[in-house]
Amino acid sequence: MSRVQDQPDRYGVVTRVLHWGMAILFAAQFLSAAAHWALPRENAIREALWGYHVTLGITLFLLVLLRGVWGLINLRRRPSHGGDLLGRAAAAGHAALYALMVLVPGVRLLAAAGSERGLTYLGMTVFAPRETGIAWMRAPAEWHGELGWILALLVLGHIAMAVGWHHLVKRDGALSRMAG
Numbered sequence: 783m784s785r786v787q788d789q790p791d792r793y794g795v796v797t798r799v800l801h802w803g804m805a806i807l808f809a810a811q812f813l814s815a816a817a818h819w820a821l822p823r824e825n826a827i828r829e830a831l832w833g834y835h836v837t838l839g840i841t842l843f844l845l846v847l848l849r850g851v852w853g854l855i856n857l858r859r860r861p862s863h864g865g866d867l868l869g870r871a872a873a874a875g876h877a878a879l880y881a882l883m884v885l886v887p888g889v890r891l892l893a894a895a896g897s898e899r900g901l902t903y904l905g906m907t908v909f910a911p912r913e914t915g916i917a918w919m920r921a922p923a924e925w926h927g928e929l930g931w932i933l934a935l936l937v938l939g940h941i942a943m944a945v946g947w948h949h950l951v952k953r954d955g956a957l958s959r960m961a962g
Protein backbone atom coordinates (compact mmCIF):
# COMPACT_ATOMS: atom_id res chain seq x y z
CA MET A 783 0.00 0.00 0.00
CA SER A 784 1.40 3.33 -0.94
CA ARG A 785 1.77 5.86 1.86
CA VAL A 786 -0.19 9.10 1.81
CA GLN A 787 2.67 11.23 3.12
CA ASP A 788 6.15 11.51 1.62
CA GLN A 789 8.95 9.26 2.94
CA PRO A 790 12.75 9.70 2.68
CA ASP A 791 12.91 6.90 0.05
CA ARG A 792 9.78 7.72 -2.01
CA TYR A 793 7.13 10.37 -2.55
CA GLY A 794 3.68 9.62 -1.09
CA VAL A 795 0.48 9.21 -3.07
CA VAL A 796 -0.72 12.84 -2.68
CA THR A 797 2.56 14.28 -4.04
CA ARG A 798 2.55 11.77 -6.91
CA VAL A 799 -1.06 12.38 -7.92
CA LEU A 800 -0.42 16.15 -7.85
CA HIS A 801 2.86 15.81 -9.79
CA TRP A 802 1.59 13.56 -12.60
CA GLY A 803 -1.90 15.08 -12.75
CA MET A 804 -0.45 18.56 -13.06
CA ALA A 805 2.12 17.34 -15.63
CA ILE A 806 -0.77 16.27 -17.89
CA LEU A 807 -2.62 19.56 -17.29
CA PHE A 808 0.56 21.57 -18.01
CA ALA A 809 0.99 19.67 -21.30
CA ALA A 810 -2.57 20.72 -22.26
CA GLN A 811 -1.83 24.32 -21.19
CA PHE A 812 1.35 24.53 -23.28
CA LEU A 813 -0.54 23.02 -26.22
CA SER A 814 -3.12 25.79 -25.89
CA ALA A 815 -0.38 28.45 -25.71
CA ALA A 816 1.35 26.93 -28.75
CA ALA A 817 -1.94 27.06 -30.72
CA HIS A 818 -2.32 30.73 -29.72
CA TRP A 819 1.21 31.44 -30.87
CA ALA A 820 1.26 29.41 -34.10
CA LEU A 821 -2.23 29.39 -35.61
CA PRO A 822 -4.29 32.18 -37.20
CA ARG A 823 -7.24 33.64 -35.22
CA GLU A 824 -10.09 32.03 -37.14
CA ASN A 825 -8.58 28.53 -37.06
CA ALA A 826 -10.95 25.96 -35.44
CA ILE A 827 -8.16 23.99 -33.69
CA ARG A 828 -6.82 27.24 -32.20
CA GLU A 829 -10.27 28.16 -30.95
CA ALA A 830 -10.77 24.75 -29.32
CA LEU A 831 -7.34 24.74 -27.66
CA TRP A 832 -7.33 28.43 -26.67
CA GLY A 833 -10.90 28.21 -25.34
CA TYR A 834 -9.80 26.53 -22.08
CA HIS A 835 -6.58 28.51 -21.46
CA VAL A 836 -7.90 30.85 -18.73
CA THR A 837 -9.97 28.21 -16.88
CA LEU A 838 -7.15 25.66 -16.92
CA GLY A 839 -4.61 28.37 -16.01
CA ILE A 840 -6.57 29.33 -12.89
CA THR A 841 -7.03 25.64 -11.98
CA LEU A 842 -3.26 25.11 -12.24
CA PHE A 843 -2.68 28.19 -10.06
CA LEU A 844 -4.96 26.76 -7.33
CA LEU A 845 -3.34 23.31 -7.62
CA VAL A 846 0.20 24.66 -7.30
CA LEU A 847 -0.76 26.51 -4.10
CA LEU A 848 -2.15 23.24 -2.70
CA ARG A 849 0.97 21.37 -3.85
CA GLY A 850 3.26 23.98 -2.28
CA VAL A 851 1.48 23.74 1.09
CA TRP A 852 1.62 19.92 0.94
CA GLY A 853 5.32 20.09 0.00
CA LEU A 854 6.08 22.34 2.99
CA ILE A 855 4.15 20.06 5.39
CA ASN A 856 6.22 17.13 4.08
CA LEU A 857 9.51 18.99 3.68
CA ARG A 858 11.45 17.12 6.36
CA ARG A 859 10.17 13.69 5.28
CA ARG A 860 10.85 14.10 1.54
CA PRO A 861 13.64 12.33 -0.41
CA SER A 862 16.83 14.38 -0.10
CA HIS A 863 18.78 15.50 -3.16
CA GLY A 864 22.10 15.38 -1.30
CA GLY A 865 24.44 18.28 -0.52
CA ASP A 866 26.74 17.96 -3.56
CA LEU A 867 26.66 20.42 -6.47
CA LEU A 868 24.25 18.38 -8.60
CA GLY A 869 21.92 17.84 -5.65
CA ARG A 870 21.83 21.55 -4.88
CA ALA A 871 21.24 22.29 -8.59
CA ALA A 872 18.27 19.86 -8.55
CA ALA A 873 16.78 21.59 -5.47
CA ALA A 874 17.29 25.01 -7.12
CA GLY A 875 15.67 23.68 -10.32
CA HIS A 876 12.59 22.51 -8.42
CA ALA A 877 12.39 25.87 -6.59
CA ALA A 878 12.55 27.67 -9.97
CA LEU A 879 9.74 25.43 -11.30
CA TYR A 880 7.60 26.35 -8.28
CA ALA A 881 8.39 30.08 -8.62
CA LEU A 882 7.34 30.08 -12.28
CA MET A 883 4.28 27.89 -11.68
CA VAL A 884 3.05 30.64 -9.31
CA LEU A 885 4.33 33.69 -11.24
CA VAL A 886 3.10 32.76 -14.73
CA PRO A 887 -0.62 32.58 -13.88
CA GLY A 888 -0.10 35.05 -10.99
CA VAL A 889 0.81 38.04 -13.19
CA ARG A 890 -2.27 37.40 -15.38
CA LEU A 891 -4.53 37.14 -12.34
CA LEU A 892 -3.10 40.40 -10.97
CA ALA A 893 -3.85 42.03 -14.34
CA ALA A 894 -7.42 40.68 -14.26
CA ALA A 895 -7.86 42.10 -10.73
CA GLY A 896 -6.86 45.53 -12.06
CA SER A 897 -8.83 45.42 -15.31
CA GLU A 898 -12.09 46.88 -16.62
CA ARG A 899 -13.22 43.39 -17.71
CA GLY A 900 -12.95 41.56 -14.39
CA LEU A 901 -12.66 37.76 -14.21
CA THR A 902 -15.04 34.81 -13.82
CA TYR A 903 -14.04 31.22 -13.06
CA LEU A 904 -16.53 28.36 -13.55
CA GLY A 905 -19.39 30.84 -13.48
CA MET A 906 -18.17 32.54 -10.28
CA THR A 907 -17.10 36.17 -10.24
CA VAL A 908 -13.51 36.30 -9.01
CA PHE A 909 -12.88 39.98 -9.81
CA ALA A 910 -15.73 42.37 -10.62
CA PRO A 911 -15.12 44.74 -13.58
CA ARG A 912 -13.57 48.11 -12.58
CA GLU A 913 -14.57 51.48 -13.97
CA THR A 914 -10.94 52.28 -14.77
CA GLY A 915 -8.02 49.89 -15.10
CA ILE A 916 -5.03 50.06 -12.71
CA ALA A 917 -1.83 50.35 -14.75
CA TRP A 918 0.68 48.93 -12.21
CA MET A 919 -1.46 45.79 -11.74
CA ARG A 920 -1.59 45.19 -15.47
CA ALA A 921 2.06 45.90 -16.30
CA PRO A 922 3.67 42.58 -15.13
CA ALA A 923 1.27 40.62 -17.40
CA GLU A 924 3.31 41.92 -20.36
CA TRP A 925 5.77 39.19 -19.32
CA HIS A 926 3.19 36.40 -19.01
CA GLY A 927 3.91 34.78 -22.39
CA GLU A 928 7.72 35.03 -22.09
CA LEU A 929 7.70 33.64 -18.54
CA GLY A 930 5.35 30.88 -19.71
CA TRP A 931 7.80 29.82 -22.42
CA ILE A 932 10.72 29.93 -19.96
CA LEU A 933 8.69 27.57 -17.73
CA ALA A 934 8.17 25.27 -20.73
CA LEU A 935 11.95 25.17 -21.36
CA LEU A 936 12.64 24.47 -17.68
CA VAL A 937 10.13 21.60 -17.77
CA LEU A 938 11.92 20.13 -20.81
CA GLY A 939 15.24 20.34 -18.92
CA HIS A 940 13.58 18.74 -15.88
CA ILE A 941 12.28 15.81 -17.95
CA ALA A 942 15.68 15.38 -19.64
CA MET A 943 17.38 15.21 -16.21
CA ALA A 944 14.78 12.81 -14.74
CA VAL A 945 14.61 10.41 -17.67
CA GLY A 946 17.97 10.93 -19.42
CA TRP A 947 20.36 11.48 -16.51
CA HIS A 948 18.74 9.72 -13.53
CA HIS A 949 16.92 6.85 -15.24
CA LEU A 950 19.08 6.02 -18.25
CA VAL A 951 22.61 7.15 -17.25
CA LYS A 952 22.87 6.94 -13.45
CA ARG A 953 20.06 4.40 -12.92
CA ASP A 954 19.68 5.68 -9.34
CA GLY A 955 15.93 5.12 -8.89
CA ALA A 956 15.11 8.87 -8.72
CA LEU A 957 12.39 8.37 -11.33
CA SER A 958 10.76 5.48 -9.47
CA ARG A 959 10.49 7.38 -6.18
CA MET A 960 8.12 9.75 -8.02
CA ALA A 961 6.64 7.11 -10.37
CA GLY A 962 5.90 4.73 -7.47
Ligand code: HEM
Nearest residue numbers: 811815818819836839840842886887890891926927930931
Ligand atom coordinates in the same frame (compact mmCIF):
# COMPACT_ATOMS: atom_id res chain seq x y z
C1 HEM B 1 0.26 27.97 -15.37
C2 HEM B 1 -0.65 28.54 -16.10
C3 HEM B 1 -0.38 29.21 -17.42
C4 HEM B 1 0.59 28.97 -18.38
C5 HEM B 1 1.70 27.92 -18.36
C6 HEM B 1 0.37 29.93 -19.45
C7 HEM B 1 1.17 30.03 -20.58
C8 HEM B 1 1.01 30.98 -21.58
C9 HEM B 1 1.92 31.18 -22.68
C10 HEM B 1 3.21 30.38 -22.92
C11 HEM B 1 1.42 32.18 -23.45
C12 HEM B 1 2.05 32.77 -24.73
C13 HEM B 1 1.30 32.31 -25.97
C14 HEM B 1 1.88 32.97 -27.21
O1 HEM B 1 3.12 33.09 -27.31
O2 HEM B 1 1.07 33.33 -28.09
C15 HEM B 1 0.19 32.64 -22.83
C16 HEM B 1 -0.62 33.67 -23.30
C17 HEM B 1 -1.74 34.15 -22.65
N1 HEM B 1 -2.26 33.68 -21.45
FE1 HEM B 1 -1.52 32.19 -20.32
N2 HEM B 1 -0.71 30.71 -19.14
C18 HEM B 1 -1.19 30.32 -17.91
C19 HEM B 1 -2.26 30.86 -17.22
C20 HEM B 1 -3.05 31.92 -17.67
C21 HEM B 1 -4.11 32.53 -16.91
C22 HEM B 1 -4.52 32.15 -15.48
C23 HEM B 1 -4.65 33.52 -17.70
C24 HEM B 1 -5.75 34.50 -17.41
C25 HEM B 1 -6.23 34.78 -16.21
C26 HEM B 1 -3.91 33.51 -18.96
C27 HEM B 1 -4.16 34.34 -20.04
C28 HEM B 1 -3.37 34.45 -21.16
C29 HEM B 1 -3.59 35.43 -22.22
C30 HEM B 1 -4.72 36.48 -22.28
C31 HEM B 1 -2.56 35.24 -23.16
C32 HEM B 1 -2.33 36.01 -24.49
C33 HEM B 1 -1.61 37.29 -24.24
C34 HEM B 1 -0.20 37.11 -23.68
O3 HEM B 1 0.66 36.49 -24.32
O4 HEM B 1 0.01 37.56 -22.53
N3 HEM B 1 -2.93 32.51 -18.89
N4 HEM B 1 -0.03 31.88 -21.69
Ligand code: HEM
Nearest residue numbers: 801804805808853861876879880937940941944956957960
Ligand atom coordinates in the same frame (compact mmCIF):
# COMPACT_ATOMS: atom_id res chain seq x y z
C1 HEM C 1 7.20 13.52 -18.26
C2 HEM C 1 7.23 14.51 -17.41
C3 HEM C 1 7.93 14.52 -16.07
C4 HEM C 1 8.80 13.61 -15.50
C5 HEM C 1 9.34 12.31 -16.10
C6 HEM C 1 9.14 14.12 -14.19
C7 HEM C 1 9.96 13.47 -13.26
C8 HEM C 1 10.16 13.87 -11.96
C9 HEM C 1 10.88 13.11 -10.94
C10 HEM C 1 11.55 11.76 -11.16
C11 HEM C 1 10.89 13.83 -9.80
C12 HEM C 1 11.56 13.46 -8.48
C13 HEM C 1 12.92 14.09 -8.49
C14 HEM C 1 13.73 13.87 -7.23
O1 HEM C 1 13.17 13.67 -6.16
O2 HEM C 1 14.96 13.97 -7.31
C15 HEM C 1 10.16 15.08 -10.06
C16 HEM C 1 9.95 16.07 -9.15
C17 HEM C 1 9.37 17.29 -9.44
N1 HEM C 1 8.81 17.65 -10.65
FE1 HEM C 1 8.64 16.49 -12.29
N2 HEM C 1 8.50 15.32 -13.99
C18 HEM C 1 7.75 15.60 -15.11
C19 HEM C 1 6.96 16.71 -15.30
C20 HEM C 1 6.92 17.81 -14.47
C21 HEM C 1 6.21 19.05 -14.76
C22 HEM C 1 5.39 19.33 -16.02
C23 HEM C 1 6.44 19.89 -13.70
C24 HEM C 1 5.98 21.30 -13.47
C25 HEM C 1 5.51 22.12 -14.36
C26 HEM C 1 7.27 19.16 -12.73
C27 HEM C 1 7.73 19.67 -11.53
C28 HEM C 1 8.38 18.95 -10.55
C29 HEM C 1 8.69 19.46 -9.21
C30 HEM C 1 8.39 20.87 -8.69
C31 HEM C 1 9.30 18.40 -8.51
C32 HEM C 1 9.78 18.41 -7.05
C33 HEM C 1 8.87 17.56 -6.21
C34 HEM C 1 7.50 18.21 -5.99
O3 HEM C 1 7.41 19.16 -5.20
O4 HEM C 1 6.53 17.77 -6.64
N3 HEM C 1 7.53 17.92 -13.24
N4 HEM C 1 9.74 15.06 -11.39
